[in-house]
Amino acid sequence: MSAPSRPRPAAPLGAVAPSGAYSSATSRLTVGVVGTGRVGAVLGAALVAAGHRVVAASGGAGASRARAALLLPGTPNRTAASVARSATDLLLLAVPDDALAGVVAGLAGAGALQPGQVVAHTSGAHGLAVLAPAVAVGARPLALHPAMTFTGTPDDLSRLAGISYGVTAPAGLRVLAARLVADLGGVPEWVGEVDRPLYHAALAHGANHLVTLVNEAADRLRDAGVAQPEKVLGPLLGAALTNALSLGDDALTGPVSRGDAGTVRRHLDRLAATAPESVPAYLVLARRTADRAIAAGRLRPRDAEPLLDVLGRAQQQLDVLGRAQQQLDVPDRAPRQVAA
Incomplete structure (x- = not known):
């Protein structure tokens, strides 16, 4: 068109x-x-x-x-x-x-x-x-x-x-x-005046975070041995963007939109081993993708249950690790005894 x-x-x-x-x-x-x-x-x-x-x-x-x-x-x-x-x-x-x-x-x-x-x-x-x-x-x-x-x-x-x-x-x-x-x-x-922050948040979320997302994908491809990730990502992401703008949530494809819990679990396991810093963003986006796929009728709620269970368990593990790290970062405030 x-x-x-x-x-x-x-x-x-x-x-x-x-x-x-x-x-x-x-x-x-x-x-x-x-x-x-x-x-x-x-x-x-x-x-x-x-x-x-x-x-x-x-x-x-x-x-x-x-x-x-x-x-x-x-x-x-x-x-x-x-x-x-x-x-x-x-x-x-x-x-x-x-x-x-x-x-x-x-x-x-x-x-x-x-x-x-x-x-x-x-x-x-x-x-x-x-x-x-x-x-x-x-x-x-x-x-x-x-x-x-x-x-x-x-x-x-x-x-x-x-x-x-x-x-x-x-x-x-x-x-x-x-x-x-x-x-x-x-x-x-x-x-409208009151809508300026929301307007700007939408643009920043779409454009600025897209740059981060693309670079994250490129880094993980390099980790997988792909020498020129831009050649892999260019046609794929270009088509995904075009489809998303013209079709909305009907453009969703991939394991989350299909409810492929086993594939997503393997993604998370390998990311945790190779690039743990990418796991939180993957989890948040996968959960939001699942929510949109369910709302759009692309994923039936009963088919989504195993996937949501995988995402929920991974989030719980991440939360436990985060709390443990916070405890390690808290300085020891107990009074120290002075040697006689």
């Missing part, structure tokens, strides 16, 4: 009027980027490609400066406050989640933010509340998170085509936000 076509704007986004409408006086935004990490530098370059003007950027580390020089050539590297003062239309904050609140408060406290200026951040975990200090001085808040993994190279620009952006915006900025996302080549997914 081919993907549906994505609408693109007929013209670049115009300057932002105080009411949130578009001014016809100019065809491009004056933009500043605070944080030229992997996300900020790429989105800045995408805005330039869409016809907007990035007048300044802020990046402290050597890698950030090099990335800005590559993706935003000729753009002055200034302090965050200077960038904010220069960005009369849009200030893009692409800083780590835990640093965002401090950056916003610092810019507001320094008088660097302007009434009517749109202050947008790229954090998936945060919504509009983190921008409260900017709103207090008259700026307008926007949460604009690209649902994509970034390398911080020009290759990322082609990957932006058609991706989704998790957007949280006040009613007066929804039109602007939609046009801005369209200029970036994406499609908005409107996320």
Whole structure:
């Protein structure tokens, strides 16, 4: 099934009027980027490609400066406050989640933010509340998170085509936000303020944990003597991902979905002997897979009983080992006798 076509704007986004409408006086935004990490530098370059003007950027580390020089050539590297003062239309904050609140408060406290200026951040975990200090001085808040993994190279620009952006915006900025996302080549997914942590947890669980899972599988293949695990995993995992996205739980295959308790027991025995650090994750995912297979009707409850027994016994053994390790790690708090 081919993907549906994505609408693109007929013209670049115009300057932002105080009411949130578009001014016809100019065809491009004056933009500043605070944080030229992997996300900020790429989105800045995408805005330039869409016809907007990035007048300044802020990046402290050597890698950030090099990335800005590559993706935003000729753009002055200034302090965050200077960038904010220069960005009369849009200030893009692409800083780590835990640093965002401090950056916003610092810019507001320094008088660097302007009434009517749109202050947008790229954090998936945060919504509009983190921008409260900017709103207090008259700026307008926007949460604009690209649902994509970034390398911080020009290759990322082609990957932006058609991706989704998790957007949280006040009613007066929804039109602007939609046009801005369209200029970036994406499609908005409107996320409520209270749902931002859940939205971000879903993306992190799917994308970040996928990397861990793939690397775990590759390591275990190497343990089994496979010299190039990526050649084994590439076609298999590519098909599994495609099937999961199109079929949901109907894409489940393998020993858990069939209730093959003996196979799973042998998996656990060999993992415990070869890579015990992989056992807890295998157990958790196998149990969750079994639950989903049962709920989807892929595995009958009575056929699942031997499998669930294997998983339960393995979890009990793991818990016993964990408690024993905790006891070993607890220092001896008994009073020591002093030799006479």
